[in-house]
Structure formats: C-alpha cells, structure tokens
Amino acid sequence: MATPIKEWSKLEVRAVVLFLFSKGTKPSEIHKQIAETYVEGAMSRSRVYQWCTWFGEGQTSLCDEPKSGRPKTSTNEENTTRVDELIRCDRRMKIREIALKLEIPKSTVHEIVHDTLGYRKVSARWVPKMLTEDHKLQRVEISQRLLQRCEQDNGDEDTTHTDVGTGGDFQANNNLFDNLITGDETWVHLNTPETKRDSMTWKHPSSPVNQKFLRFFAFHKKDLVCCIARPREGHLSLSGPPSGQGSF
Template sequence: MATYIKEWSKLEVRAVVRFLFSKGTKPSEIHKQIAETYGEGAMSRSRVYQWCTWFGEGRTSLGDEPKSGRPKTSTNEENTTRVDELIRCDRRIKIREIALKLEIPKSTVHEIVHDTLGYRKVCARWVPKMLTEDHKLQRVEISQRLLQRCQQDNGDEDTTHIGVGPGGDFQANNNLFDNLITGDETWVHLNTPETKRDSMTWKHPSSPVTKKFKVQRSAAKVMATVFWDAKGVILLDILPQGQCINAARY
C-alpha cells in the first residue's frame, strides 16, 4: 500500500511539477500524482496550474520571486501546522474560530486551509441506517442463504442462472423471487405542504408578484406499515395516532 512522503520541501514538489510538465503530463494529472505522493496539502490544484503556466512561459527558477511591499508573515510553516492541528482536532471548526484562536487574519486562515493544506468542507452523506459489522455480516449470510435456496430450486449450483436482465430487473429460472414478501414502516404526516417547486406557476414579466402563506408540516402523524410482493401491495396497515409498531402488532 502506497504511503505519503511526509517530509518534503516546496522546491522538491515544484521540481516534480516541472519534470512531469516537461514530459507532457496534463496539470490535472500532475495534481493527482502530487496529492497521491505528497498528500493533499503539498500543492493545491490552482497552484499546480499556475506553475505549469510559468514553466510553459519559460520560467526555470523554482524559488519564490521577490515581492514588493509588506511581506506576508502570517502564512508560514508554523501557522500552517497549527491550523492543520486545529482542523484535525475538530473537523467542524470554522475559519473565524481558527483566526481567533491563532490571532491571525481570516484571509490568511482561508488561504492556509484551502490553498496550502487543500481542505474542502463537505457535508456527510446521509444513509438510512448506521450498520454495525454484525449487521453487515447478517445481511451477507441472509443473502447467501437466499442465493443457495434459488440454486437448489433450480437444481443447479451454477450461479449463471441468476443475473440482471436487459431491463435491469433481477432474473432467475424459478418463481422464488415472485414468492418473496417484504415490508417496512414509516411515519406519515397528516398534512404535508407542497414544495416550493410544486407551487411554481408560469408568469409574464409584468404579472403581479404571487404570494402564499408559509405552511409547515403538521406535527400530527401516524405510523403506516406496508407489505408487498412482486405483484404489488399485499397489506397497508395504519395505526391510530400516537401508537407505534411493535412485535405484537407485526
């Protein structure tokens, strides 16, 4: 398994960019290889493109060009390390919180976070349920037993009898899947307002502004349980308001 090069210098990374660029490698691929070898914080995508542009214009120096005016002292290795440590301790920390803790400008923190360290703030992916390893193993075992049952009904151990048809439907050489029944339960609110997109109407530029009252989803809700098979819904059961599904009800 490949590991990052933990100790590197800016000149080393720039030299690698120059080498790959001279070989005709595209900037996007150069950034990918740099990130895979040195880590995301070695050089941002925009900086890779900038250095490729400079090398294409004939630049040979790997060092920083002398700058006029007041030097930037906040964006240094010490602050970069401290910012990285704060983010690793709290992945939800905000730019302004980092700036207050380190007593440096927010613009500097933004540059360190996005350009130097290459961080992006993203949302976690919503999943229906957080499954444990035991849950996953149980699902695998049940799926394997179901597959074995299908093979036994076919009278053949060859799994090629089961596959995905032209229309994307799961197919088998027997009626096993036609006999399967599954079910689930969900809360159903007694009043679900239409979405903003649902309420959109066609208008001319000169038409008056349309107004509507803001309606919230009702707090009153009931538990609905539905069972179905390959032919459609078999049972739809709605509990009285305030009651929940339990083992006895199932």
C-alpha cells in the first residue's frame, strides 16, 4: 500500500475531486480515494459532497467565493474618527452607548478607545476648596508670619502678640501651637450627590488631571454647612447656620 501524501493544499485536493467527478465517479467513492491517498483530514465526506454539488451546477473555480456581510473587523479609520468625535462631545459616554449609537460591536469600540485612540477613563480628583491665587498667597503669608513668630517666641514667656488670624492679642508661651485653633467646614447633604464613578471621563495620559469641587453637586435648598473648630487642648466646637437658613 502506498504511503499517504502528507503535504497537500486545498486547491490540490479540490482539483482531484473535480477530476474524479468529471469522470463520473460517485462522491462516496471520491471520498474513499482521497482518504486512501492523503493523510486524514484532507477533506471531509460532507465537503466532498458539497464540492461535487457545486461542480454539478457548473462551477469550475477551485477558489472560495468572496463572503458577503460585515467584514471581520470594524476597526477602521472611519469608525475610529466617529468614536473620537463622540468622546470629545461627551467624555462621560460609556462604551456600550458608543456601540449602540454607531452600531458596531462593543469589542471593536473597546479596541478603538483603548488601543487606537489611547483613552483611559478616570475620575476627577476631589479637592476640598477651589482656592484662588489670592487665597494661596494669603496662606503663604500667614504661614511665613507664624514661622517668624515661632522663632521670636522661642524661650520668651512674657511677650504679648497680635493674633495672626483675628487681630486679637494673646500671651505667648513656650509653645505657640497651644494658642492655635484649627477648623474646617463641610456640607451636610439632604440629597444623594453624584458618585465619583458617575463623574468619570475619558482622557489621554498627557491630559491634565481633572479636579472636582464639592459645589459641583446640585445642592438642595435645605443643605447645611457645618463649621468645626478645635484647639490643641479642649472641646470640639461644632456650629451650623441660624435656624431657617441653609448656609452661612
């Protein structure tokens, strides 16, 4: 028995089917001869019958016909441009929404957004206050004055100084920080504000970091501002707005 042919091509096997079919050989016999001549897997029984049907209908080409329908990939220049335009118009748009709007697969949108366009979705960075340049300058000046006072008060227990923040006087001691009061304020919301995940936007790695101030929320008319103050030693002071008012 001859050794089966190990190296073959699809066109070669199809040519054998066409040759045998043109001689009047039955499809079952064609498959038997191919199985004996070539290694297993050269052409299945169903494919032999399929090609015999096509040859019987008059087809002579051994090549596959072009397939109709959607191409294998939708990642092309046109879709890339459309996705980029949508993101630039609304940086909070989700991949699912982009896919529905453009009628392309979510996997394609994901590839375009992350691999082709280089976007990544991040949240805005929370900051307690949006300080102006004047606010920043005032903080620097006050900090410098506090440092100077610490140097002047070192070892001097009998000197009276003007308070940096209020203009009042106090008796200095060995530790200036015993006379300082720290404080802050916070909003008490009566509604559910937007979550950090809801505020995520698309950006490139080189884009500046977004910042989000608490006033970005849509405040309820009854929301409150609470002020908290505490000395180094003593009780915590908590105060709110007068009755009937939403804020100071």
